[in-house]
Amino acid sequence: MKVVLEHLTKIFPSRNKKDKDAEVVAVNDFDLVIPDGKLIGLLGPSGCGKSTTLFMISGLQAPSSGKIYFGDDEVTKLAPENRGIGLVFQNYALYPHMTVQQNILFPLQNLKGPNRLSKEEMLKRANDVAKLVQIDEFMNRKPSELSGGQQQRVAIARALVKMPRVLLLDEPLSNLDARLRLQTREEIRRIQRDTQITTIFVTHDQEEAMSISDFIVVMKLGVIMQTGRPQWVYDDPANLFVAKFLGTPPINVFKGRVEGEKLYIGEEEVLGVPGADDREVYVGIRPEGFLLKKNGKLSCKVSGIDVMGRDVSVVSTNENSLNPVVRSIISSDEMGNISSDEARFDLKSHKVFLFDSETELRVYFGEQVAAHEKMVAEMKEAGQYYVHEGPLPREADDADRHKTAEAPKGFFAKVKSLFTKKPKKEKPAENADMGSENEAPAEGEVPAENAETPVEKSDTPAENAENHEGEAE
Amino acid sequence: MMEKTKQPKVPLTKAEKKIRAKAIFNRWKAWLYLLPALAILGLFTVWPIINTLRIAFSNGYQGMLEVNGETFTFGIENFKTAIEVSGFGNALGNTMLLTVITVPVSTMLALLIAVALNSIKPLRRLLQTIFFLPYVTNGIAIGMVFMAMFNMIAIGGKAQSLGIINGIITAFGGSPIDWVGPNSSKVANMAVLILYIVWNALPFKILVLLGGLQGVNKQYYDAARVDGASRWRIFWRITVPMLSPMIAYVVITGFIGGFKEYTSIVGIFGEEMGPYMHAHRLDTMVGLIYDSLNGNFEGEAAAASLILFLIIFAVTMINLYVSKKKVHY
Numbered sequence: 001m002k003v004v005l006e007h008l009t010k011i012f013p014s015r016n017k018k019d020k021d022a023e024v025v026a027v028n029d030f031d032l033v034i035p036d037g038k039l040i041g042l043l044g045p046s047g048c049g050k051s052t053t054l055f056m057i058s059g060l061q062a063p064s065s066g067k068i069y070f071g072d073d074e075v076t077k078l079a080p081e082n083r084g085i086g087l088v089f090q091n092y093a094l095y096p097h098m099t100v101q102q103n104i105l106f107p108l109q110n111l112k113g114p115n116r117l118s119k120e121e122m123l124k125r126a127n128d129v130a131k132l133v134q135i136d137e138f139m140n141r142k143p144s145e146l147s148g149g150q151q152q153r154v155a156i157a158r159a160l161v162k163m164p165r166v167l168l169l170d171e172p173l174s175n176l177d178a179r180l181r182l183q184t185r186e187e188i189r190r191i192q193r194d195t196q197i198t199t200i201f202v203t204h205d206q207e208e209a210m211s212i213s214d215f216i217v218v219m220k221l222g223v224i225m226q227t228g229r230p231q232w233v234y235d236d237p238a239n240l241f242v243a244k245f246l247g248t249p250p251i252n253v254f255k256g257r258v259e260g261e262k263l264y265i266g267e268e269e270v271l272g273v274p275g276a277d278d279r280e281v282y283v284g285i286r287p288e289g290f291l292l293k294k295n296g297k298l299s300c301k302v303s304g305i306d307v308m309g310r311d312v313s314v315v316s317t318n319e320n321s322l323n324p325v326v327r328s329i330i331s332s333d334e335m336g337n338i339s340s341d342e343a344r345f346d347l348k349s350h351k352v353f354l355f356d357s358e359t360e361l362r363v364y365f366g367e368q369v370a371a372h373e374k375m376v377a378e379m380k381e382a383g384q385y386y387v388h389e390g391p392l393p394r395e396a397d398d399a400d401r402h403k404t405a406e407a408p409k410g411f412f413a414k415v416k417s418l419f420t421k422k423p424k425k426e427k428p429a430e431n432a433d434m435g436s437e438n439e440a441p442a443e444g445e446v447p448a449e450n451a452e453t454p455v456e457k458s459d460t461p462a463e464n465a466e467n468h469e470g471e472a473e
Numbered sequence: 474m475m476e477k478t479k480q481p482k483v484p485l486t487k488a489e490k491k492i493r494a495k496a497i498f499n500r501w502k503a504w505l506y507l508l509p510a511l512a513i514l515g516l517f518t519v520w521p522i523i524n525t526l527r528i529a530f531s532n533g534y535q536g537m538l539e540v541n542g543e544t545f546t547f548g549i550e551n552f553k554t555a556i557e558v559s560g561f562g563n564a565l566g567n568t569m570l571l572t573v574i575t576v577p578v579s580t581m582l583a584l585l586i587a588v589a590l591n592s593i594k595p596l597r598r599l600l601q602t603i604f605f606l607p608y609v610t611n612g613i614a615i616g617m618v619f620m621a622m623f624n625m626i627a628i629g630g631k632a633q634s635l636g637i638i639n640g641i642i643t644a645f646g647g648s649p650i651d652w653v654g655p656n657s658s659k660v661a662n663m664a665v666l667i668l669y670i671v672w673n674a675l676p677f678k679i680l681v682l683l684g685g686l687q688g689v690n691k692q693y694y695d696a697a698r699v700d701g702a703s704r705w706r707i708f709w710r711i712t713v714p715m716l717s718p719m720i721a722y723v724v725i726t727g728f729i730g731g732f733k734e735y736t737s738i739v740g741i742f743g744e745e746m747g748p749y750m751h752a753h754r755l756d757t758m759v760g761l762i763y764d765s766l767n768g769n770f771e772g773e774a775a776a777a778s779l780i781l782f783l784i785i786f787a788v789t790m791i792n793l794y795v796s797k798k799k800v801h802y
Contacts, residue, residue: 060695081701093692097714097801106710107700158700 001071001165001198003034003057008066010052010222026052028222028393030066031386034215039192039199041209041230044219045245050202053219054168057200058087070165081110083166086159086197090171092151094143100154101126101139107162129161132191149180156191167192167199173208185212206246210234217386218242221393227386228379235350236372238387240360243284243353249313249329251353253322256283258354258363266320270297271347273354273365280357282322287313289351290328292335296344300326307332316343360392525775534772551776555765558773564756570663571670571757572731579671580724583678588712590679591686601683608676616740619669623652653741655750662748662755670737674730678723685719686712714801721796725789732785735759758784 008030011023027049034040042050055061057068059080068076075083094103104126108117117125130136133153135146143151152172159167172188173181189212192199203209209216210230218225218233218241226238237243243251256265257280263271265283290298292314300316303325307313312335314328328345350371354363364372485493528534529552531545539545555561586604590597607615624636639649651657652665693715697707713720738746738755747754756764758781765774 058699060698080699085699087696087699089692089696091692093690093696095693095696095711095714097717098710106697106702110701110703110706162700 002036002069003032003166003198003200004067004069005030005032005034005053005057006067006069007031008053008056008068009064010049010056010061011064026222027056027063030222030224032217032224032227034198034200035382037196037198038214039189039201039212041213041216042200042202042219043206043209043216043245044204044225046204047221048219049222050204050219051170052222054170054200054202057166058085058168059083060087084162084164086162086164086167088152088155088159088167088169088172090174092143092155092175094151094154094158096143099140099142100130100135100146103143103154104130104157104161107158111162125161126157129157132160132194133157133187148176149184152176152184153187156188160191160195160197164197167195167197169199169201171202171204173203173205181208188212207248210246218245220245223388223393224386225388225392228375232375232379236368236375237284237353238362239392240282240284240355241392243355247286249287249327250323251284251286252326252328254283254285254318254320255322255357256281256320256354261365263352263354265298265318268298271349271352275369276354276363276365279363281363282355282357282360284353284355285347286351287327287329289348290314290330291346291348292328292330292338293344293346296346298345298347300343300345302338302341302343305338314338314343361389525778528771529775529779531772534775535769536771537769545772549776551772552780554770555773555776555780558761558765560753560756560761560764561777563753564758564761567755568732568734568757571666571734572728574667575670575674576724576727576731578667579674579678580720580727582671583675583682583723584713584716584720586675587679587682587686588708590683601679604679605676607673608680612673612736613740615673616669616737619665620653620741623665625649625651625654653748655748657748657751659751659754662742665741666737666755669741670731670734673737674727678727681719681723682716685716689715717796717800721792721800725792725796728788728792729785732781732788733759735763 008027009025010027011025014023030049030053042053044050052061056063059075059078063076066076067074070083080087095106098106105122108122108125111117127136127139130139133156135150135153135157138146138150138154143154146154152175156169156172169188173184176184185208188199188201201209201213213230215227216230216233217227220241226233226242233242234246237246240253244253254265256263256270257278258264258273258276259278261272261274261276262269263273263276263281263283298318300318302314302316304315305312306315310332311329312332314330316326316328317324318326328343349366350368354365355361356363530547530549532548532550534545534551590600590604593600622636623638624634625639626634635643635649636652638652643649650661652661689712693711694707697711702710734757738757738760742748742755745752746756746760753760753764758777762774762777762781765771765777
């Protein structure tokens with residue numbers, strides 16, 4: 001079943017309905033065609049509206065505007081039960097008082113009229129789907145008696161048993177441990193291939209999305225950033241956000257500039273960029289885009305070397321890097337080219353992405369232009385070409401979305417504010433560049449205090465003991 | 474003791490003494506902290522229970538006689554007299570009837586109201602307050618208000634003054650019913666009583682069930698909606714099982730309270746436990762015990778309380794047994 005989303009928008013009104021500024025635009029003008037029988041990964045950081053999109057497709061949330069089609073039928077106003085969807089919740093939402101079998105039978109027992117199956121048929125269907133997800137031996141257990149992975153499969157079985165037109169998975173793997181996650185995502189892939197049900201899969205884990213999706217949709221602040229085959233999106237990111245979001249270890253971003261078709265990072269001329277105009281740019285370099293050379297063009301200070309078997313990761317610093325460290329993955333053969341404190345790199349031009357420093361949009365150069373055009377043509381043919389054009393939504397916009405009144409309104413709020421702690425003043429600017437680490441010392445203080453308390457406590461029993469002694473004597 | 478310890482006794486250093494004292498203290502400190510509570514429990518709960526047992530099994534016990542120095546033989550005579558007392562069957566029957574009717578009715582109503590309250594947003598606070606009012610008002614006072622509402626004063630067979638209920642009945646063309654007066658039937662009395670008890674029992678039950686409802690994860694309802702369950706099925710297959718611990722609690726405490734019903738009858742019908750000219754018509758077990766005490770038949774009262782206790786105990790056991798099978802925790 002092909003799923004089409006047209007100008008889908010979801011606005012959550014503020015609690016005070018008149019206050020337009022506090023509205024949250026969770027999903028903004030979302031256009032997407034999901035081809036029949038494919039597995040699509042909706043990918044983005046938390047709060048980007050991917051779950052909201054999923055819930056709108058399921059019918060549990062009504063879109064503020066826009067339309068949803070399943071095949072040729074418009075389902076925008078249809079109740080969830082009439083859409084023919086299967087939904088797997090993040091924490092599975094298995095009915096705890098029912099056995100696995102009753103859980104799987106539940107959707108079938110709700111069918112009415114001509115769709116209603118006989119008891120034997122229901123049981124057979126439930127057994128078939130249980131076999132498909134390999135939980136047929138636990139049919140008489142309660143969900144609480146199953147492991148996380150097994151519960152997950154029960155949830156999938158319950159979603160599949162009524163043979164949905166579309167299967168929706170909301171962060172289905174986030175509650176599983178690392179090993180189980182790998183295993184289960186293969187499982188989901190297998191089940192999807194076996195059943196050929198159009199599947200939409202929400203995750204914030206790019207690795208997860210890239211490994212099992214036919215197509216991924218990268219979202220930011222309710223807007224589609226880029227869609228396409230995972231590898232294409234990885235190899236040809238349309239903007240800085242997408243480049244930063246995909247890949248582990250993450251892409252290295254430098255401040256740089258283009259002058260006379262040459263790319264400079266700091267004062268070093270690192271790469272020829274034919275066809276690029278002169279401008280300030282962000283330079284994104286994938287960790288595998290570095291070549292360690294004795295007289296390489298980019299110099300970095302080495303701060304550590306991680307050996308990971310086949311590959312070696314050189315951790316270094318560069319004053320123009322926007323990341324705290326520059327991470328490069330090189331093959332161990334090149335290790336001879338490193339001196340103790342300096343590493344010099346040449347860059348692989350197809351692993352270097354330039355982004356305009358104003359718009360953060362991609363600047364293509366050299367062979368990248370042709371490669372990009374080829375992939376665009378291919379994706380357009382598959383009906384999967386979408387790249388966000390125009391200005392990107394900024395984090396500043398994000399702050400606007402959650403605008404709340406600063407000053408307390410009304411008498412009680414004012415009184416209350418007198419008794420609430422004021423936030424501590426921010427630390428002086430010396431730590432400003434290490435935004436994430438600012439919080440660390442604060443956390444460190446708490447255990448330190450805790451460590452002191454037992455000392456005080458241990459005093460008290462000793463005093464008690466003395467008192468007892470005194471009584472005894 | 475001393476011979477058994479193999480090591481020769483060495484005088485302890487101060488530090489060792491400290492450690493030993495600390496160990497002893499640690500071993501007993503839980504009991505030390507419990508002591509005040511245990512003392513109060515012993516004085517006001519355990520001792521009265523033992524004393525009740527003693528009195529119940531002392532043949533022909535009367536407090537005044539004991540004060541005069543009389544002794545009593547051990548036996549079950551008090552139980553015999555308690556059961557043979559003329560009102561016993563009536564009191565037991567009334568108690569059973571009231572409990573069996575009011576507990577299921579009030580629980581079901583409370584469940585419906587709680588679900589309804591949980592599903593609306595506007596006016597919820599107001600309605601919650603209204604439903605909770607009976608809980609914070611005086612039972613006796615409300616009983617008198619009920620009596621006034623169901624009143625009918627008739628002189629010479631002609632109605633002179635009507636309470637609001639009879640006013641409504643006559644407004645719709647019916648003839649007034651004597652609900653609580655001297656010419657009332659027991660059925661009418663019971664109807665008023667049941668209405669009052671149910672109404673009075675609702676707030677607590679609504680509160681507990683509403684609390685339970687708010688604790689149910691909304692995703693179960695979302696999942697059920699996606700699965701196409703009708704409202705009715707969601708209620709029976711999701712809400713009720715999810716609330717089953719609260720329902721069990723409410724039912725069990727309801728039964729216990731029902732068997733101890735007394736205030737409501739006093740509130741509406743006065744200490745005579747029945748309408749004018751029909752004293753003790755609406756007697757309950759607790760009423761019976763109270764009368765025995767009033768008549769200085771403490772032995773009988775103690776025996777009757779033990780009987781009541783055994784009934785409550787048995788019913789609660791049955792409740793727990795059933796809930797073990799039906800309740801999902």
